[in-house]
Amino acid sequence: MSNILDSKIPEGPIDQKWTKYKSSVALVNPANKRSIEIIVVGTGLAGASAAATLAEMGYKVKAFCFQDSPRRAHSIAAQGGINAAKNYQNDGDSVFRLFYDTIKGGDYRAREGNVHRLAEVSSSIIDQCVAQGVPFAREYGGMLSNRSFGGTQVQRTFYAAGQTGQQLLLGAYSALQRQVGMGNVTMHTRHEMMDVVTIDGKARGIIARDLVSGKLERHFGHAVVLATGGYGNVFFLSTNAMGSNVTAAWKAHKKGAFFGNPCFTQIHPTCIPVSGDHQSKLTLMSESLRNDGRIWVPARKEDAEAVRAGKLKPNDITEENRDYYLERRYPAFGNLVPRDVASRAAKERCDAGFGVNKTGQAVYLDYAAAIERYGKIEATKKNLNNPDKATLIVLGKAVVKEKYGNLFDMYEQITGVNPYNEPMQIYPAVHYTMGGLWVDYNLMTTVPGLYAIGEANFSDHGANRLGASALMQGLADGYFVLPYTIGAYLSTDIRTKAIPTDHEAFVEAENKVKAVIDHLINVKGTKSVDYFHKILGKIIWNECGMSRNAEALKKAISDVQALRAEFWSSVRVPGTADEFNTELEKAGRVADFLELGELMCKDALERNESCGGHFREEYQTEEGEALRDDENFSFVSAWELTGDNQWNLHKEELKYENIKIAARSYK
């Protein structure tokens, strides 16, 4: 095991580590804070909450995002909810249980110390958001409402209809705009970070490109925080927003930050299936739909074939000819098994020939039973005796509309099919990346002064993230963790004066960025950026997606290398560098994906086990369940870049002192 990686987990019992850390961490006094500048790149949930909180504490903050407003970050699209161990439902939830569920859900590949801290601060997040005016769903009595989410048996998910991410982000954004208005944060929208500047081994600033004028800018910071989100768009098709990218994290990687668990990606089980080659992105149907919907495929192959040929409708298939395969395989959790399990099960049925949709790559998510069930409850509430089925359905549909209306509308808008009357078709799609920049307990990368928070870091979800835990982690990092831990570093840096940006390190970094941009423009090849992105996406999806094997991964590595070479010799980027040039933006991002793609496959090849979202076909039980290898693979892979596409693997050993490691079973 490597000794370079020091996770800096505080000593002491698990439930006291964070408390003790907070009370003993060095503080920066208020006068000094005013002269310390912090750069926050990315203003989604993690970045906006961090930037606002740091500014409230008295630091001078410069924040950056590539959209035209912080309110548009990818976080806005999160639908289902956010977890917190409030135990408002009195169903036995606790900090420990949330901690336990997260470690188990992550298939024992996350760090105990970090995850326990996450569970501890989860409650404060809800308090903070409510205080900001976030309109969470409520019960008639005025109390907050909860729903359950995959992989857990308690109701701990707080939500705002199917727009939880929107409401949380608008809360964080309002806190951020407040600090902008007070002059404590300088906000740079439509700016893309192009590189991290390091001086004497420490992160001291960034090079950013003003996306409207095309000008390169130099910005100094005593510390740099990356909150730039996940890299699911390496697959081209994903549920991520179109602009989500790995560039900031990748540039940091190139400046010495290790990349953690790059192959751990989450494939979400409930997305709208691909409809054709024009498809630019995939749309998630919130996991909360699995609370009430039942997932099935035809039990008989001939029925599946007839459905695919358009000769049979799902509603014509009788109960006994349906295979509710999740309920069949996992009776304890049924439709609520974690995402990786649900996704693989769907793939298994489709690969076996039971898939629906023209492509055969879809399963049903059926609300008929839920509508009837809710209808009965409503009828009882309304004192209706023996209501007929039609009445029940009307009543039930109203309840479903109230709970999931916006999702159902979205489904109909995209597919043209009314999901109240016919089961939805769903299929797994890339959704989230557990991998990311390796960080220690302080959320600092291996580059001193460079931090990574939110989806951009690798930290808390191990090999599989539980639903409603990304919003929790992003806001935990931004509101409650980083603002403390960054003080530990800055308190040693109070004597550093702002470094003028004509320092040679800034000049050199800017020149390098400029050279890459000029190169991209000057290839003047024949193929568009999207051409390469789509091919890359197919390679990674097929070989490093829901299931992987050594042969395919080796091939994928050489395919990605070849594609990368072709990209640099034949990409066409129209226009110039000194103007608003969206193709140039895309080109830079795809160039980085082409390097990351290789590392993902390398990481997947290295990990000779199946865990969480990483399923290696060679390592499975007879029943097709994942086979983890705790003896040899209970570690975090942290990759160090040592040369052009050459990496060194460091391993951070994972120790479980508070949870008994067990095979993850949802049966």
Place this chain on the structure above:
Amino acid sequence: MKITLKVWRQKNNAAKGQFETYKLDHVSEDMSFLEMFDVLNEQLINEGKEPVVFDHDCREGICGSCSMYINGRPHGPKNAVTTCQLHMRSFKDGDIIVVEPWRAAAFPVLKDLSVDRSSFDRIMSAGGFVSVNTGNAQDANNLPIGKEIADEAFSSAACIGCGACVAACKNASAMLFVSAKVSQLALLPQGQPEARKRVLAMVNQMDAEGFGACTNTGACSAECPKEISLSNIARMNREYLSAGIIAE
């Protein structure tokens, strides 16, 4: 389907713009409007021309980036959908579609179909928040809020900040956007302490940004993809009046 597009092209804010006509021969009904633009851009790049710049990100109708003025209507012919959620099945083979950017003094065009909406952020900075620092909060359930009130606040908070209301209004007024935020916070107990200050500050900033006056024509709400209700404007007017009286 075959589609003819007349698209506003403008090199930058200082340049004069003009419409360009493009023909697309293979448009599928299942495409979204923006996917049709992807196809157009791919075609332009292959022809060695510059692709059309437009704002977009989530493509799920929630980020508020997309902002096309389609055949004289912000976000196009369907009610309650954003440009990215509009699908080509809402058009017919042979249609001519005219696409322009939002037009408003407070939303200067940056390039082609992309405009600068930072005025909305500045209005938010003026007062669109509750002044509560991280760590100040009490337990969330210590503040019960009736479901009806919470739901109503949520409806107002559903605004995506796209600016279609401004683009739809003949006066380019931002009243619907501003009133949605004012209403959300005015409805909730958390928003009360600063309610007066908030409405005055946000309205002042709105005026300073050069948005027009509201003459109650209702085009904003009719075109709003999130169906933000006109009652928000009424509520804001009440808030503003009473705040003004008390301030005097």
